[in-house]
Amino acid sequence: MNDKNFHAIHITKDKCIGCVHCMSACPTRAIRVGDGKARIIDQLCIDCAECLRVCPHEAVHSHTTSFASLDAFDYKVAIPSTVIYGQFGPTVVPNEILSALRRVGFDEVYDLSSICELNCAATEEYLNEHPRPRPYITATCPVVVRIIQRRYPSLCGQILPIEPPREIAAKILRTILPKALGIPAEKIGIIHITPCPAKIVSINSPATLAKSYLDGAISIRDIFPQILKALRKSDEDAMMRHLFPETLFSGIGMGWPLSGGETRGLKSHRAVAVSGIRDTMRVLDEVEGGLLQDIDLLECTVCPDGCVGGPLGVENRFLAKSRILELVAAAGEHAVVDQKDVSRLYHKNFLSFDHPVTPTEPRPLDHDPARAIDKAKLREELVAELPLKDCGVCGAPDCRTLADDIVRGYARLEDCPFVKTAPKEKR
Amino acid sequence: MSVAESTFRREFPVKGGDFAKAGTAACEIKELLKDLGIDTTTVRRAAIVAYEAEMNVIMYAREARMDLTVSPKEIHLIIDDRGPGIPDVELALTEGYSTATAEMRELGFGAGMGLPNIKRNADVFAIDSEVGRGTRLEITIRTNGHGKP
Numbered sequence: 001m002n003d004k005n006f007h008a009i010h011i012t013k014d015k016c017i018g019c020v021h022c023m024s025a026c027p028t029r030a031i032r033v034g035d036g037k038a039r040i041i042d043q044l045c046i047d048c049a050e051c052l053r054v055c056p057h058e059a060v061h062s063h064t065t066s067f068a069s070l071d072a073f074d075y076k077v078a079i080p081s082t083v084i085y086g087q088f089g090p091t092v093v094p095n096e097i098l099s100a101l102r103r104v105g106f107d108e109v110y111d112l113s114s115i116c117e118l119n120c121a122a123t124e125e126y127l128n129e130h131p132r133p134r135p136y137i138t139a140t141c142p143v144v145v146r147i148i149q150r151r152y153p154s155l156c157g158q159i160l161p162i163e164p165p166r167e168i169a170a171k172i173l174r175t176i177l178p179k180a181l182g183i184p185a186e187k188i189g190i191i192h193i194t195p196c197p198a199k200i201v202s203i204n205s206p207a208t209l210a211k212s213y214l215d216g217a218i219s220i221r222d223i224f225p226q227i228l229k230a231l232r233k234s235d236e237d238a239m240m241r242h243l244f245p246e247t248l249f250s251g252i253g254m255g256w257p258l259s260g261g262e263t264r265g266l267k268s269h270r271a272v273a274v275s276g277i278r279d280t281m282r283v284l285d286e287v288e289g290g291l292l293q294d295i296d297l298l299e300c301t302v303c304p305d306g307c308v309g310g311p312l313g314v315e316n317r318f319l320a321k322s323r324i325l326e327l328v329a330a331a332g333e334h335a336v337v338d339q340k341d342v343s344r345l346y347h348k349n350f351l352s353f354d355h356p357v358t359p360t361e362p363r364p365l366d367h368d369p370a371r372a373i374d375k376a377k378l379r380e381e382l383v384a385e386l387p388l389k390d391c392g393v394c395g396a397p398d399c400r401t402l403a404d405d406i407v408r409g410y411a412r413l414e415d416c417p418f419v420k421t422a423p424k425e426k427r
Numbered sequence: 428m429s430v431a432e433s434t435f436r437r438e439f440p441v442k443g444g445d446f447a448k449a450g451t452a453a454c455e456i457k458e459l460l461k462d463l464g465i466d467t468t469t470v471r472r473a474a475i476v477a478y479e480a481e482m483n484v485i486m487y488a489r490e491a492r493m494d495l496t497v498s499p500k501e502i503h504l505i506i507d508d509r510g511p512g513i514p515d516v517e518l519a520l521t522e523g524y525s526t527a528t529a530e531m532r533e534l535g536f537g538a539g540m541g542l543p544n545i546k547r548n549a550d551v552f553a554i555d556s557e558v559g560r561g562t563r564l565e566i567t568i569r570t571n572g573h574g575k576p
Binding site for chain 1: 464471
């Protein structure tokens with residue numbers, strides 16, 4: 001599937017009561033309320049899930065993969081986001097969590113922290129070899145990629161073209177496992193476990209790959225009860241995992257899901273980390289205006305505090321962050337990935353995008369420049385007539401957006417409860 | 428349709444010292460140009476020009492009017508400020524020259540990129556400055572197919 005307008009975020013009509021929480025929260029003004037229901041405009045939605053966070057009626061849901069659907073595969077592999085290590089109490093070590101996931105039903109589970117470290121080392125090489133442009137922007141957050149395609153098209157070329165750890169890990173496994181196991185590639189399911197609704201977007205509708213190496217994304221929230229159950233049943237297993245740790249975790253990679261974690265391992269480059277959708281947009285505006293050129297790498301994650309603040313996690317992000325920081329400290333600063341492996345994969349272009357990020361179709365007021373200008377003028381006149389109270393009663397998030405909708409032909413001035421019209425001619 | 432009809436004009440007031448609103452006018456200009464269907468490269472050049480010009484006003488002047496006129500062929504921007512003026516315009520147009528205070532530099536401004544950067548991104552650039560009165564910049568950026576690549 002590679003539908004450019006594939007979305008993870010949907011509104012369940014039965015549950016939606018047509019309040020305006022989601023509409024006000026949407027940073028790209030992609031939601032309208034009409035006939036008592038909220039509706040998402042596909043071309044504007046970036047799958048940031050701000051609406052999902054604020055909906056009081058659980059009417060916004062995300063399409064993630066169900067565990068049951070994995071039965072289609074003979075061999076099931078999980079690669080959980082390192083956010084998962086922060087979801088359980090301070091006594092549960094990462095090896096126990098990976099082991100519990102095996103008991104939940106995965107044939108094999110791989111830790112991502114070493115691949116995060118590998119990505120960071122590859123990023124360093126890329127920055128060394130490419131002194132321009134500045135800043136590069138990391139591609140880990142699929143929402144950031146999508147928002148750049150839609151709102152900051154001139155920044156597409158500044159996205160650092162190294163695949164995120166989840167795709168690199170899946171690509172390595174996809175290359176090696178079929179031969180190692182003697183199972184046909186299509187019978188091996190490689191699944192990401194994540195607190196993020198947008199990962200399914202990057203899987204079903206990848207911006208930089210012909211096809212994602214992942215087969216699906218399960219939300220931490222969905223699989224959490226099963227992991228908890230598996231953990232509870234296994235005191236002996238816990239002792240085994242404590243005494244015979246089988247996975248070597250990377251301290252550099254472990255902190256990846258915390259804002260600043262992607263760039264913390266950079267040795268000789270100046271990086272800035274931004275988190276939260278509104279701050280990300282503010283900074284991208286500045287970059288588009290030519291600022292921040294003295295920064296080598298800009299890490300943007302639209303969830304607050306980084307992926308750890310993803311809406312499909314379970315533990316509150318502050319506790320999760322604190323736990324992950326403990327694990328980072330425990331794992332230490334030493335590298336677990338061999339620089340020679342990094343160089344080899346990097347120079348084979350194994351870690352690169354298949355193709356650069358391209359902008360989505362722009363959305364001018366009109367495709368005819370002269371008519372677009374006329375519509376812009378009309379929009380200004382409409383704004384002057386509107387009360388600028390941004391009440392949302394018309395079904396648009398604010399008065400300017402209503403004016404925009406009117407000139408695009410999606411709304412009428414009469415939709416505003418404050419404007420008393422004997423509908424004017426200019427409408 | 429006459430030329431005048433297919434011209435969009437809007438003024439953006441900018442207040443000196445108003446760092447909280449820094450970039451607001453430039454952002455609005457950028458969004459507007461996208462809505463008008465101006466090509467990506469041209470929008471980027473205009474955004475850089477508008478950003479730099481707005482920052483100059485905020486850092487040095489008391490107030491200014493940014494006057495934007497857009498036709499399908501070109502973007503015209505006049506920034507007329509009331510402020511100290513520039514004693515040596517030629518020097519101010521030298522890359523790396525800056526009179527920014529330590530405080531401004533702390534905020535990441537004043538790398539001496541402002542005026543030269545505006546000039547570099549403009550197809551037509553005119554500057555007129557009088558010490559004690561103010562500075563007026565007049566910039567034209569031709570839309571793609573009409574100007575520099």
